[in-house]
Amino acid sequence: MSKIIWLIPLMPFVGSITLMLFGKNLRRSHIGYLGVSSVGISALLTALLAIEFMQNQEVLETLVWTWMQVGSFAPGISFYFDGLTLVMMSVITGVGFLIHLFSTEFMEEDPSYARYFAYLNMFVASMLILVMADNLLLLYLGWEGVGVCSYLLVGFWYQHSANGHAARKAFIVTRIGDTAMALGLLLLFSHLGTLDIQVLMGKASQVWEVGENIPLIACLLLVCGAVGKSAQLPLHTWLPDAMAGPTPVSALIHAATMVTAGVYLIARTHGLFLLAPDAMIVVAIIGVVTSLMAAFTALMQTDIKRILAYSTISQIGYMFLALGVGAWSAGIFHLMTHAFFKALLFLGSGAIIHCLHHEHNIFKMGGLRTRMPVTFWSFMIGSAALAALPMTSGFFSKDQILLQAYQLPDLGPGLWMAGLLGALLTAIYSFRLVFVVFFGEANTEPDKDTEWRMAIPLSILCFLALIGGYFTIPVVDVFPVTGGSHPAHWVEYVSISVPIVGLVIAYFVFLNRRINIETLTTSSFGRGLGNLWLSGWGIDWLYDRLFVRPYYRLANLLKSEPVDVIYNAIVELNQLLNLWLSKSQTGRLRWYLVSMVAGLIILISLASNLGPGVLQW
Amino acid sequence: MDGLDIPLNHILFISSLLFAIGMLGLMIRRNIIFILMSLEVMLNSAALAFVAAGAHWGQPDGQVVFMLILTVAAAEVAVGLGLVLQVQKRFKTLDMDHANRMQG
8 A cells, every 4th residue: 555655646646647738628527527526536545545554554655756865855755754754645535525515516617627527636635745745846746736726716707907916825825935945944954054854854853952043943933934825814815706716616715725734834834933933832822812702703704715814824823823832633633623623514505506596695585494505504513513503513623722722831811711712702603604504595506516526525524523533543652752741620611601602692693583683783983894894904904015016016107217218328329310311311412512511611710820830832 | 943033922922812712702602513613612722821932942742732632623523514414303402501401
């Protein structure tokens, strides 16, 4: 099994290349088979690998070939396989397969069917390379690969310029983080002389003491990369706009896998972060602030996909919080459960959008409970897991994170309180979504029902979102053991009860309407705050003023090429002189003679005045 | 050679006068034949000055240069008359004011 581990990323890659080259000549059904089966085979191979790993717990390292060799620096196309890699690969291929299957129905009527699956397969291949890479350079290759695929898929319906704009925004904003990350890699390489992750961790702990400056800077640069990819403050603005892509793409890339790459990166290089406690504090604070900010924003959104996008940002904030407090396995656990329930929610919203003539506004839906039962139950389970109601998968992972955050000295209780507030808001906005969309008056009638290709992925994900919390992820050997003592019981009880309180509040506000928020939302303060949240705390506006507009202004200034004015002036002066002198070329012989004689007379008179004796007889 | 002793200044005056006449003719005549003739007058005025100066200083150089000028003038007339024929052929006139197509 270890011999053919390289087949796993190769299958989607081959599928993608085949679809790119021959997609135009293939029948639609064949395109679907090819696109789904390539990921399906990868998922099967991953499952076999998982069974083997469960038996012998063997860490695999495979060198496929040496990528390049420059002196002693020889990064390979080489894979490293341990428990963490297994979790990530299972999520990518498993959830990826379900989303591919879902896509065959969702994209059925799209003219660019082959192009869609080519991009999606390429994404899965890049993402697998990212998580399987044993050196940071190969990881960076996958990192950029998923960035490109994200760009291509966000701008998939490129005929609308707004989609192209969203795609460019996603690409450019993440590129800011990626540049910092590249700098981080260079810094690490210049100090340690290697990019092989395991060797690097070993060397780093030998060379550097805890709390030194260089590992701190390197970690902060890596965090910048992670923040860009995982849509955390201050580089989160691309994710809500990235919802312009097809909904299954949002489920796969912008919820389940790619946006969690930053979490994976930090977890993978945790040895480095342990040397820089300050960087971990930064990660925790970024996480908790982002999760609160995004949760408040999600409360006010009306576009179903934007609600989910902000909730994704918020949930990844929890993962960052977990990483920041050193709860590595809890963070990865939340990554996995989040992949299940968020993919479920996105696919559910995809089903609604598919059956409701591409309607995105939740206030134009309503009453879908009886009309789309499969989707309704998907949303109920997904939202319950998202809100971390007890016994769902989200509960187990979020509870672990909050409890471990509480145990952090000094900052711990503060982070815990903020996390609880976020959990309360999460419960409110997720059930607001459910109550508004599925209960109440029906505003739009669905024109078709979900077929098996949509229903099966939804059902499987429902199952996973429910029982995902009972999985044990095999990362015990990967991460150092944390959190020995158990916090007081009341802490746990509070953590459990907060989401339920949120659910009850949402019930009374949005369904039962016992609590009237009319007066609050119509007051000037409430409206102002609401608008602020609706616009995502005005961060887009701020960036527009701070970066985009000054850049445009500068570009406009430089458009006229101010430096060239000097050179153009010289040219123009010469042309003017030329024009003037060529006027004297009349073509008249006598005119030339007269001017010659005149010149001669002037010369002679000048000479006779200047020097006596020049014209002596 | 004994004989009339004409002061150099007088000859130079004649020479200048001829030069001025030639130059004036050059400037005011429009017929190319006359222009060429005026040119000839100017050349000869210069030649005269050379000969007179040579005689005055008792040097042969003046006459040598005169021979050179004579040759140049002959060559110039040969080329010039060729041009005159071409001008007549192209423009059906010898008026140089009509042959003014080469202008800036």
